[in-house]
Amino acid sequence: MRPEFPAFKSIELSDLPLISEHLTRYQPEICELSATNLYIWHNFDRGAYTFINDNLCLKVHLVGDTPYFLEPIGIKMIPETVELCLKETGRLSRISERLLRQLPLNKIRAHCLRSQNDYLYETSSLAEYKGGHFDGKRNHVKRFDKLYPDHVYVSIDQSFKPAVIALFEKWFAARKETHFFQKLAYGAQRQAILNSFDHFNELGLIGGGLMAGGELKSFAIGSRLNSNTVTAHFQYSDPTAPGATQTLWQKACKEAFSKFARINFEQDLGIPGLRKSKLSYHPKKIEKKYEIRLKPGITSLL
Structure with a gap:
């Protein structure tokens, strides 16, 4: 009731x-x-x-x-x-x-x-990286391709839970504890990831990742927000793999998220580096x- x-x-x-x-x-x-x-x-x-x-x-x-x-x-x-x-x-x-x-x-x-505004993008724009304003992204993709010529794109599912947690731990360790990355934030994010992968199918989650040398280098997962928008709940990359994030977004927007016209990167939480990163993908709209x-x-x- x-x-x-x-x-x-x-x-x-x-x-x-x-x-x-x-x-x-x-x-x-x-x-x-x-x-x-x-x-x-x-x-x-x-x-x-x-x-x-x-x-x-x-x-x-x-x-x-x-x-x-x-x-x-x-x-x-x-x-x-x-x-x-x-x-x-x-x-x-x-x-x-x-x-x-x-x-x-x-x-x-x-x-x-x-700090709570959402960043909305055209999925096709991220899948293509066309135009001069995406020169930097294309250069990052080329660098990743050169460093990891054997990399493959994979669909993320529940079986990736151990690899995802290992990558998250590596990502967080590189940031150490700062004002923006406190122990509380670490615990909350880790538990949210565990909740996601413990009930991956029930939650309607979809996602993609990059594998190279037998290791997960980057991943993103999301779910339907509305009829034409997917919201990306998590995206993490190996901090020692330059270009992984840019490559992952391009491939995931061609594959896992391609049926949605728009993708929501969620908030920047007032974190300067995160805000700069999200703006660099040229949002179609910032949802206030x-x-x-x-x-x-x-x-x-x-």
Whole structure:
């Protein structure tokens, strides 16, 4: 039986068919509204859901943070639903412009969360690397081809779990512990990867990788976000294999992700190097996200 507000239910694997049903009708554009993401990060996000006015409402309580709601999934009584969410947690976060347009802006404070914005690309653009603005990417691919002439592209499935974990450990070790790569982030990412590969097929995951000399040099996995967009949940490369990332994206966009017109690289989390990298692939669109609260003195959105 589905939970009705004020009751909540923690998100488990068995809840995904119900959540996916509502998300499929909604056709979201942002990566938080992915059933796969909701599950693989559940140890860190501590997500729960309820229904308000027949809308699916997802509450997130990140480790070390206060709880917030994502945008309601549905079309009924949206201002009233948002008002109840705001009274429950004080804020909605990571919401799209799609929701923002439905709310009275004279009654809310909204600010853009730059570090949470998603990067959207044309899949065919990454598969081809055409034009002068992709000269650097093509040069990286040539370098990888020269260094690893025996490399092969492979479809990633559940059997790659040990190789994927080994590559992730190597990738993280090269970064050591910094402000952006803390032990908490390491634990959260590792557990999310384990969740992904423990339930690879149930989560509808697809992906590709590069093998050379019997080792996995790079991989990416993703899942359907909407009818024409795949969201890439993870991508890691061997830090000692220059050009692996650029080669992997080109091949994966020709193979695993080719049936989708667009690919979402998700957020940069405010990490300077990650932001620079994602911008270097020339996004077609940056999908903005916002956090909203009621303005001081405002008690209702109606």
